[in-house]
Amino acid sequence: MNHRTTTHRRALAGGAIALAAALTLAGCGGDSDAKESADKPELKVSGAFIPEPTMDDMAAGFLKIDNAGGADKLTSATSDIAGDVTLHSSKDGAMKEQESFTVPAEGQLDFTRGGNHLMFEKLKRKPKQGDKVAVTLHFQKSDPIKVEVPVKEATHNPEQQGESAHGSHKSH
Missing domain, CATH: 2.60.40.1890 (PCu(A)C copper chaperone)
Structure with a gap:
């Protein structure tokens, strides 16, 4: 094998390893996407x-x-x-x-x-x-x-006027 063939094979092997790593990480991405959506404010x-x-x-x-x-x-x-x-x-x-x-x-x-x-x-x-x-x-x-x-009106205060500040939402 000449030098050019060896360099080309190394580049292909390196590319294959990088592709495999990217696919592995992409497979894990689903979990981080689910975590991100759970962490997303609503x-x-x-x-x-x-x-x-x-x-x-x-x-x-x-x-x-x-x-x-x-x-x-x-x-x-x-x-x-x-x-x-x-x-x-x-x-x-x-x-x-x-x-x-x-x-x-x-x-x-x-x-x-x-x-x-x-x-x-x-x-x-x-x-x-x-x-x-x-x-x-x-x-x-x-x-x-x-x-x-x-x-x-200037004196409006829901808490003093019997309105719930929390409406129908659950208090945390």
Whole structure:
């Protein structure tokens, strides 16, 4: 055998080994695909509302995100009514802007009065009771979710008014 034939056979043998390895890994891929789909977030937004703001330049928003799948993160929100929409937490009466919020696997993320909330800043127009405000929620893994958020009376609080914050969903 000459050098060219030997090199060609080695290349073919190397290619066959690489193909066999790729096919073996592809066979294992089904398991990782099943795991990925089990880890995939399944998000649903409910109970969203904005109390009619008392200020002309800012408003707060509240909602619940249920997750029937793997964990995700709410990374931002946008709305055509506001120059900025920021994520905030409130603890012990102190409000603090957050970079993101975890939406736990098989759990929920609640935005409630006195707790986590959206801040609509630099309002382009002041929403009135009865209006609907378009809001888009952006996540680390999931596609954005668009929500039409109703504007309620300034004092609206579902938990104080006997409405369940969890609706008909199971509490985790």
